[in-house]
Amino acid sequence: MSKSDPPPSYEESRQQQHGNYPYPPYRYPAQPGVYTGPGQPGIHPQAGLWQGPGYSPSFITPGIFPSSLRDAEGISSTGVWDSMSVRHAFIRKVYLILAAQLFITTSIIAVFAFVEPVRLFVIQNPAIYWASFPVYLVTYLMLVCCEGPRRRHPWNLILLFIFTLALSYMTGTISSYFDTKAVFLALGITAMVCVIVTVFCFQTKVDFTSCTGLLCALCVVLLVTGIITSIVLSFHYVPWLHMLYGACGAIVFTLFLAYHTQLLIGNRANAISPEEYVFGALSLYVDIVQIFIFLLHITGGSE
Template sequence: MMWNQAYRKNDVESGGSGGAQPLYPAMMESPELRWGFIRKVYSIIAIQLLATIAVGAVVVSVRPISHFFVSSTGGLAVYIILIITPFIVLCPLYYYHQKHPVNYILLGIFTISLAFAIGLTCAFTSGKVILESVILTAAVVVSLTAYTFWAAKRGHDFNFLGPFLFGALMVLILFAIIQIFFPLGKIGVMIYGCVASIIFCGYIVYDTDNLIKRYRYDEYIWAAVALYLDIINLFLSLLTIFQAADR
């Protein structure tokens, strides 16, 4: 409680002007507090994305790094560790997401390990495909974010999307497993990428709506992780489509 009071005071002093408009019609809390929370979440996401870009750029540009991971048994083992590390870190991160500074340390490990995995994926992809995916991802994220804020202001609610998106994600995971054992070829990969892109576009709207209305002030880390994963998964889905089309 004391932390929340201090956090609210800091946010009002740093960003609240006293005349902010409610983000949505049924809003009962102070708009300054919610805007302060939203700014904090997007600041964390921005740092995560910059770190991901920086690490990914190093992995892509320094060729010995990528060759080490694919040309040696030790490199392959490290690559597998890097892939599973974000999933492992998510468990303690969820448990400690309100405990400072442990939450930031775990968030840093999660982001850097995932950035290495993304960089290795991009290392064997043409620059044109990466650029196309980045541009389209940025355009889609900005557009969907602006739309969600606009819709929330007019009383629209996207909480109903949760069960549908979860079910669609389960289907997507099963489809990916089928692809591993029974490859469907270029068309199958493109279908997978398109379906995944639509699902994560839905998740961006859903999680942004939760950011506006439902996340508590001490859940800034978990809110940032949710939206960061949505953006990264959308990028990887678009990368899959462009890679298949470029073959």
């Protein structure tokens, strides 16, 4: 057998996978343990082995390739995550967008906290807050529910920028009702919580992405508790009840932050596509802002 003979072409290999691989027009001498065609002497090879020009018996063996590479038509969706460079580039892009969002939000909160005329104007004109709420809601639903605008550049970044401005204004308006010390204390605690949760999610083996049902149930419980708390506080203000609701909300959204962080990592039960960098940044940003708002109720209610 000559080792210089070329291997079969791609089309011939495809035909061989579907059972239509034509036998070579010439015959090789019968060899022990080698199948040379119908009606020819020889023994069928073992499963997973193929004999042909230029191939050794151990060239293709079962289980040598991962399942993601054995899928039809090449690499599957899980095979994308096999590339560390793709994963790292995706995570880096998400956190760069998130850093820009948090910078805008922190700047607006600082203006509302330090500039007294702006603070008084926001408190005296709550209609502007309610006018920004529809903008926040519409852009959020478009980015979450509509895959086209969320993936189409540059409209996804434009919608995300409008959403960031609307939520930043709403967060700044809420902050203007609290003392400056309480606002910055909540900012500091939020920053520490985010760092701790991020480091924990990258190091732990606990899979938060498999607890989707539990997180949805906690979200419903938090919603019902918020409605009951609002009704009770409208008749009589109870400081400890206000702080308790803030603590529950901060815990729930901390778990959501861990859940969305592990979705970015990609080596858990669930993961998001590397094309969904806008959705990844949006999810983390909303979780962080909600943690800050609930912590603000705790720090502001303790004074």
